[in-house]
Amino acid sequence: MSWMLRNRWYLIALAVIAPLAVLVALGAGWFAYAEAESGRPIPVAENETVDFAGAEWTVTDAGSIASDTSAGESIGLLPGTSLVIVTLEVSPGEEPPDCTLELTDASGARQWHPATYSDVDVEADENAETYCSTTAEGPYTLQSWFVVPEDAASGARLRLTNGDAEPEFLLFTL
């Protein structure tokens, strides 16, 4: 009887236990890391309303202005950039939630913060908020804009995160 044959049950047990030991030792940490790194997106289609973090959210309008248009020149866009403007309707529950908005490109590889008044010369619509209002009494309009390289405007998506709801976040198709 060969050595392999005599020890077959030990070898089979080793083949099962060794990978299992690696998975148990590293698995929990790996999944926690992967989740913390990228979060869990909740995809939201155009004009779809979604209940999230204590409010209902709908993207009601999204558009972009290129730098080589007269509108782009008048607001002082740098050549080669575009301005993406997003308008949401927010219907908060009893406690209006805070939120953070970011724009990602179509692949999700690059992210941008909302532009500031020093980046571009635009103003929000009358009565629209530019940040999530934690003192709103009833529904309100939220407007945000982003300066991105021209190639990122097409297919861009909006990320909406709330600290209490993490790692889940909303990912709006614009």
Place this chain on the structure above:
Amino acid sequence: MRRGISWLVGLALVIAAGAVVALEPPEQMRQAPFVVEKNLGERGIGRNVEVTFTEVQLADAVEYEEWTGTTTGVWLVVDLTAMNRVEPAGIQSFLLIGDREYRGSDRMGSDGIESAVLAPGIPTSGTIMFEIPRELASQTSSARVLISTNSDWRLDSAVQTTVDVSALEALPVVPVSPATKESP
């Protein structure tokens, strides 16, 4: 015969384990940044930052708008263009001379490039400056100017250029530039 082989294999494993322990990199090396070295005018690409160092000068004083920055030492003034690649972040500058580490001066306040939030795909140009002893400048042939996206540069990318400071002649006054976004 078989017993002899078992002892030999066991001994070899103990020696191999000892070698692994002996070769383990020290803490500092395990947490070191991934440094991309570039010459002036070359673009260095890291994980979340791209940097092109464009000019290095030595100055007795720096000038920005109405302000003149004087020093009892000397200024090392570095012009650069930086851009994020993945997500918005600021940059931090370091000057490494031997064991000494200098941080970029914050005397330009909120107008300086280290106060700016950079954006992926949209470059920002500006100036960083280091205040160093005059004697050290004249003795330093190899100083590393290093840019990272965080004050904690461990295990992240950093872009650096090496400067022969002793070869630079100090100019009386060098104008410095505020952070300015450029076309992509």
